[in-house]
Amino acid sequence: MNRFFATLAILVVIFVAVGCYVGWITFHKASDKATIEIKTLQIEQAGEKAVESGRELVEQAADSVKKSVQNGRNETTVERREETTTSSRPPSSRPK
Numbered sequence: 001m002n003r004f005f006a007t008l009a010i011l012v013v014i015f016v017a018v019g020c021y022v023g024w025i026t027f028h029k030a031s032d033k034a035t036i037e038i039k040t041l042q043i044e045q046a047g048e049k050a051v052e053s054g055r056e057l058v059e060q061a062a063d064s065v066k067k068s069v070q071n072g073r074n075e076t077t078v079e080r081r082e083e084t085t086t087s088s089r090p091p092s093s094r095p096k
Contacts, residue, residue, distance in 0.1 A: 019043075 019025035024043050028035045 022046075 016025060019038075020027075024039050024046075026037045026039075028037065
């Protein structure tokens with residue numbers, strides 16, 4: 001259980017550090033108060049952009065797999081045709 005909380009704490013620290021680096025989270029300190037500003041709209045837009053990029057990547061991978069499968073089927077069909085044409089001929093038995 002201690003490992004779980006330690007891992008969770010590390011993930012939160014990483015998220016805050018990345019958020020500060022990217023500009024999603026900013027800290028402000030005045031003489032009488034300190035504030036933390038979290039720019040949720042920017043985070044949401046970045047998330048939507050990441051999802052769209054992931055979707056495009058998956059579509060490209062799917063197209064690539066379809067082409068590979070289709071090419072594999074075509075090569076197998078050609079090989080089978082060659083086997084059929086070579087095996088359907090009787091062996092030549094010419095006397096020497």
